[in-house]
Amino acid sequence: MNKLTGLILCSGSSPSTTNIHYLSGFTAPDAFLFLKTASGGLLCVSPMEKGRACSQSTPGTQVYTPQDLGLSGKNAWDFSEQIPALMKKAGVRQLKVPADFPTGLFQDLEKKGISVSVEKNPVCPERNVKTAAEISKLRKSQRAAVAAMKAGIELIGSSRIAKNGFLYKGKEKLTSETVRQRIHKTLIDYDCAGVETIVAGGDQGTDPHERGHGPLSAGQSIIIDIFPRSEKTGYWGDITRTVCRGPANPELKKLYNAVKAAQLSALKMVKPGICGDEIHRNCCDIFEQRGFQTLEKEGRHVGFIHGTGHGVGLDIHERPRIGKSGEILEAGHVITIEPGLYYPGLGGVRIEDTVVVTEDGFRFLAACPKKFELL
């Protein structure tokens, strides 16, 4: 980027919100602007955010309110007024915007005669490789996830199996909701927030984005997928375990063992230079070899119906992707490895760890046992 060109980011869409957080150190619930220039960055925030923006933004970031930029009245809150004012402050003559920049605002800028175009390259490719400080933040979130996982599994493992097959805690049926509450409360003790945590038993678990609800039963696979975000740092953790209270039938055990084998095999492949699609294909092969096919059955996709993993950072899903269209892994990438199999009538199994790619392989961000049957 030359001195006369700036990249303007508007928070409120993905990934711009987290890109601004990454580049400026600052984030806020309401939309605001960040202008990235060759020499640094400029924030334009509401007066009530200025104090926090000044104290939290990275050194070298200039913080302005619309009023500081000479705007007043209704114009002051119009982004298409704030942007030219920011450009003037920065001595910038033309603008790039990321692909997720709002079209309405883009057209308003064009109408004002501003030279503006879409940047085709990723705005923050440096986000993929994590610094030591970032890995430390991610590890804290992952430790929270593991602690919550252990609490959830402990609750299921200590439940009573009634004659009707349902799990009980005292006189109450144990439900997905109860387990989720236990998980979320544990996350809070670690300064993390859990949202959309999955505790899905039996056929509910075969729909990978169904969160799960109602009573849990013995002998069914229960998928627990926890992805906490640190309230302090904004970084995420991500972990999935699948358990079964009481003995599982042989078919379900085979399903679990196939996923576990695929996950271990995938983890062993993780190292710099390998492409994500190789790791994904390897999981597919293991499932095929064990007779677990991926296909459409009665209008539903069954088998291995998602990718093998994704990057984790300030976004829960970020680059690199480990799937059909993979990317080359580099040391410092933080990724999940999470193969799964889903067959309505039998159950769903997913096992997921978040790891950092090291010079010669990988390291778990936090260790967590894998045990299917809770007998």
Add this chain to the structure above:
Amino acid sequence: MNKLTGLILCSGSSPSTTNIHYLSGFTAPDAFLFLKTASGGLLCVSPMEKGRACSQSTPGTQVYTPQDLGLSGKNAWDFSEQIPALMKKAGVRQLKVPADFPTGLFQDLEKKGISVSVEKNPVCPERNVKTAAEISKLRKSQRAAVAAMKAGIELIGSSRIAKNGFLYKGKEKLTSETVRQRIHKTLIDYDCAGVETIVAGGDQGTDPHERGHGPLSAGQSIIIDIFPRSEKTGYWGDITRTVCRGPANPELKKLYNAVKAAQLSALKMVKPGICGDEIHRNCCDIFEQRGFQTLEKEGRHVGFIHGTGHGVGLDIHERPRIGKSGEILEAGHVITIEPGLYYPGLGGVRIEDTVVVTEDGFRFLAACPKKFELL
């Protein structure tokens, strides 16, 4: 909108994500498309979301995967391929997009020769007036907020004032973090998630978006602002109280009483037909009359430095706004009334309730006492 025109929404930016939720009944963590037509709506979601999309979407919504639309390979995941395929399915020839639609995708559609333009009018103006079913959902979230507020205030009120002025719980100093944890755990019992909850004492409270951290002291104003989102429904609640453990000095009491008077006066004005800016100006007048000025002091904005309120629904901040540029209130609007005053050195006070506008005034979504000094 005529039969040949469709409005295409892409989730991942605000307010499109919640507009899709409102219009289709469906939402998902990863980006997906919704095409609104004169006769209904069409979702395009990943195969792993299809089951949930079919069961959760509102009647009349058609659910497709890229494969259902005849796409395959890498193209299948390209929104600029999915959109023409959706248009074909719906018999739509031209497109409108909302202002927050991603510019990169907009330009890709133009390059494909698709007739596409930005819709200047709000996409979901009907969201402003809540249905009875929505009000019931909002009330549940607000009740969660009130329960959490009572739990947080109870914790502060039952703390011990040490000789050094700090608040203690047992042998530990009572901190913003501890109170926030208590609040968040209470919200979980109500199936709600609290994020960015504010528990800010003394000067921290004078920066309205500072969440608060560290030990709390006696004699300082402590702002508690809780805005939970229901994990089940997606609807928000919003409440703020300000308390002081032990006696407050006369200046701080005056500050509190001014905000309380402004809030009560503002609430009394709430009814259909009034404009939000009238309510806001009335708060400003009350503060001026009581000698609390809004101005810039040593580079910081002090006094009444934000609007009086905002709509609450599937977004925590939505229309109508109650501020300098207000909107006419209608029966069924659900809004906050939350004046505040902030003076570094003295403290911050904000009092907020969420109310529904009724035919002849307003009704609290949930009742919660207002008491400043916890003696």
